[in-house]
Amino acid sequence: MYDIIIRNGTIVDGSGMPRFRADVGIAGGKIAAIGRLHENARETIDADGHIVSPGIIDAHTHMDAQVFWDPIGTCSCWHGITSVVMGNCGFSLAPCAEKDKLLVMRNLERAEDIAPEAMEAGIKWSWETFPQYLDAVERTPKGINYAAYMGHSALRTYVMGERAFDSEANSEDLSAMKRKSARRFAPARSASRPRAPATIRRPTGIRSRAVSRIGTRSGNWSARWARKARACSRSPAKIPAWIPNASRIT
Numbered sequence: 226m227y228d229i230i231i232r233n234g235t236i237v238d239g240s241g242m243p244r245f246r247a248d249v250g251i252a253g254g255k256i257a258a259i260g261r262l263h264e265n266a267r268e269t270i271d272a273d274g275h276i277v278s279p280g281i282i283d284a285h286t287h288m289d290a291q292v293f294w295d296p297i298g299t300c301s302c303w304h305g306i307t308s309v310v311m312g313n314c315g316f317s318l319a320p321c322a323e324k325d326k327l328l329v330m331r332n333l334e335r336a337e338d339i340a341p342e343a344m345e346a347g348i349k350w351s352w353e354t355f356p357q358y359l360d361a362v363e364r365t366p367k368g369i370n371y372a373a374y375m376g377h378s379a380l381r382t383y384v385m386g387e388r389a390f391d392s393e394a395n396s397e398d399l400s401a402m403k404r405k406s407a408r409r410f411a412p413a414r415s416a417s418r419p420r421a422p423a424t425i426r427r428p429t430g431i432r433s434r435a436v437s438r439i440g441t442r443s444g445n446w447s448a449r450w451a452r453k454a455r456a457c458s459r460s461p462a463k464i465p466a467w468i469p470n471a472s473r474i475t
């Protein structure tokens with residue numbers, strides 16, 4: 226007995242091998258079987274005419290503000306994206322105290338065309354530090370997973386204020402950024418649902434342990450699926466034996 230069976234879908238597993246028709250059985254929150262499944266499940270989803278694939282990770286999004294008013298993460302979720310990373314190009318909403326929020330909003334308005342009025346209306350500002358921002362994201366209902374970098378622009382504005390927009394950072398500014406970010410980052414925390422680790426880059430170039438965990442996991446995953454894809458590419462017309470009774474799409 227599975228918890229869920231997704232039946233009749235066309236599977237594109239991301240390994241590079243041809244798509245194929247099969248059912249997917251899920252038990253305990255994990256894929257337990259792929260193939261033609263004759264067992265019952267508590268819930269059956271008919272995916273006939275649909276693609277069944279792993280969730281896509283979007284490594285560069287600007288959901289930092291939107292997460293507070295859009296629980297399902299549109300339009301990323303409509304494209305099959307199940308995990309997003311925020312802050313990748315240096316813009317984020319933390320660190321920043323509420324009294325200075327117009328400064329970081331100005332960053333997002335200039336670079337990403339997000340209206341400050343929308344951010345004013347949609348965000349209940351409850352943080353100053355980056356970990357506090359992650360906590361706020363953690364408390365927010367979410368339909369997809371979120372991870373975050375602390376944006377350099379926010380850190381720069383946090384340290385330099387208005388000067389951040391037209392002045393070069395001096396050595397005192399730089400050491401304040403380094404000091405504040407190092408202090409704020411211990412320990413790295415998750416901003417995700419249910420338990421994806423946060424990804425945080427320190428200005429020194431040292432990555433947090435959370436980041437290396439992601440690296441290790443994705444490394445293992447890639448290697449495993451690359452092996453399967455290689456096995457498949459040797460005889461591309463054949464569905465591998467580890468997927469019993471699946472039918473090939475021609």
Ligand SMILES: [Zn+2]
Nearest residue numbers: 285286313314
């Ligand atoms: Zn960007």
